[in-house]
Amino acid sequence: MSVVPANIESESLAVGSAEHRRLLGQFFLDTFVEYVPEQMPWPALTEEELTRLRGLPFWQEAVSTENVTSNTVAAAAALEADPLVRKAIELQGFEEMRHARLLVALTSHYRIPVESPPPFTPRSLESDFLFAGFGECFDSFFAFGLFALARESGFFPPALVKVFEPVMQEEARHILFFVNWVKYRRSQLSWWRRPLFRVRCASIILKQVASRVKTARTMGKPQPAGAGSGENFTLTAHQDVAADVTLHRLLQLCLAENERRMAEYDSRLDRPRLVPGIARLLFRVIPASV
Numbered sequence: 001m002s003v004v005p006a007n008i009e010s011e012s013l014a015v016g017s018a019e020h021r022r023l024l025g026q027f028f029l030d031t032f033v034e035y036v037p038e039q040m041p042w043p044a045l046t047e048e049e050l051t052r053l054r055g056l057p058f059w060q061e062a063v064s065t066e067n068v069t070s071n072t073v074a075a076a077a078a079l080e081a082d083p084l085v086r087k088a089i090e091l092q093g094f095e096e097m098r099h100a101r102l103l104v105a106l107t108s109h110y111r112i113p114v115e116s117p118p119p120f121t122p123r124s125l126e127s128d129f130l131f132a133g134f135g136e137c138f139d140s141f142f143a144f145g146l147f148a149l150a151r152e153s154g155f156f157p158p159a160l161v162k163v164f165e166p167v168m169q170e171e172a173r174h175i176l177f178f179v180n181w182v183k184y185r186r187s188q189l190s191w192w193r194r195p196l197f198r199v200r201c202a203s204i205i206l207k208q209v210a211s212r213v214k215t216a217r218t219m220g221k222p223q224p225a226g227a228g229s230g231e232n233f234t235l236t237a238h239q240d241v242a243a244d245v246t247l248h249r250l251l252q253l254c255l256a257e258n259e260r261r262m263a264e265y266d267s268r269l270d271r272p273r274l275v276p277g278i279a280r281l282l283f284r285v286i287p288a289s290v
């Protein structure tokens, strides 16, 4: 299904203009998809499929991440004076909470042991929202490839893929909204505050990159027993979903899936560029056998 209106023009809008603000909020509200996690048609799995699903080491980390993100995003709506943009952030908070509810429903249906963390309380609305948003730009990009891999390899049966498909598409929407919101937010600041905002964004991005580099350096090395996938699991979990997939193939899948998912939306919105750019560079320089 395409949600790109037939009559849109492809040129981008002036950042911070009334039309840009309207598009930012409206695209998000218009592309909302209704589903209720507690009413999902969980497919019956074979013993082998159940064992594989239960054996994935990242359920606890996924639950913790959704807890932090959902509470951070819900609180960040208070940053916005504009009712339409605020409504879009509130909706994103609702969707993140729904991801957390979906994980609760899945883990309890298939009896996967996870602990519910106490609700996360953000310390700084803007900094925490920026940190969560830039983190999602990395996590979602790799999740797109991981999900496609699980679908291709048959690791997840098609009925389970169908249940999680809306979540993946929502994450694409979230990062698309976020990168455009960052530009919009910057445009609303007085000229002398903009450089500081850029420096803050750059420092958060560097922290996120450093964290992924640290994770990537542990890939392929034996981990201590019970260590799980831990932080940045969307970067490492391909080893659990398809043991023989190369990093080269994973990057190719991530790039193709990112492109396909973003193509659903209004072309006047800026696409996330940093993470796909890094991935494209790595895809070019690393050998296909790696």
Ligand SMILES: [Fe+2]
Pocket: 066, 069, 095, 096, 099, 171
């Ligand atoms: Fe999420």
Ligand SMILES: [Fe+2]
Pocket: 069, 096, 136, 170, 171, 174, 175
């Ligand atoms: Fe998200």
